[in-house]
Amino acid sequence: MNALNLLILLVGAHFVCDFVLQSDRMAQEKLPGADATLNWRWWLVAHAATHGLAVALITEVPLLGLAETLLHAIIDWLKGRLRFSLGLDQALHLLCKLIWVGLIVRF
Template sequence: MPLQDGLELLALLSMGHFLGDFGLQSDRMAAEKCRGQDATLPWQWWLTGHAAIHGLIVALLSGVPALGLAEWGAHTLIDYGKCQHRYRIGVDQSLHLLCKLLWVLLLSLWA
């Protein structure tokens, strides 16, 4: 993959991430995806649904469903760690963006 294409995909994946985390995530989902905060549905459903949105965004933007599945899993683990108070939002967001960089690097190796 040419460098310019990789940088453009990284920008799109980053924008997609912020759309998924701040535009498409409701206040209820943000709270109830954490264990002990779930009032309307079990927390696992909220977390799975939120992470699946991110997986879909990555799959659609990259054109690689396997990367969408990888994102789904990674996003679940990262958000679970944040819900367990292992780190705060700055580390959380940095880890998510590092995943996007990893997906672009993997795609450049496959190309």
């Protein structure tokens, strides 16, 4: 698969995971202090793992899926902690996708 097609798939999957598969409850409760039904860590890990699974399935590189899970969780946690914008949040997530494509194309 060429780099552009891979990037399109990763970005499309990102938006499905972030906006279609993420429930309102998950979006609210994945932050410390906003967790009413489950500890916030469970919500955050579940959401980040959805992204990791998508990356692993698309790239066929499970290690990139793990990296995506960790970085997605860190970015979302920082977004809640530092209260940065949705635009910056999405830019950081998309930067990760560019890095994954770069790593795959390079090797």
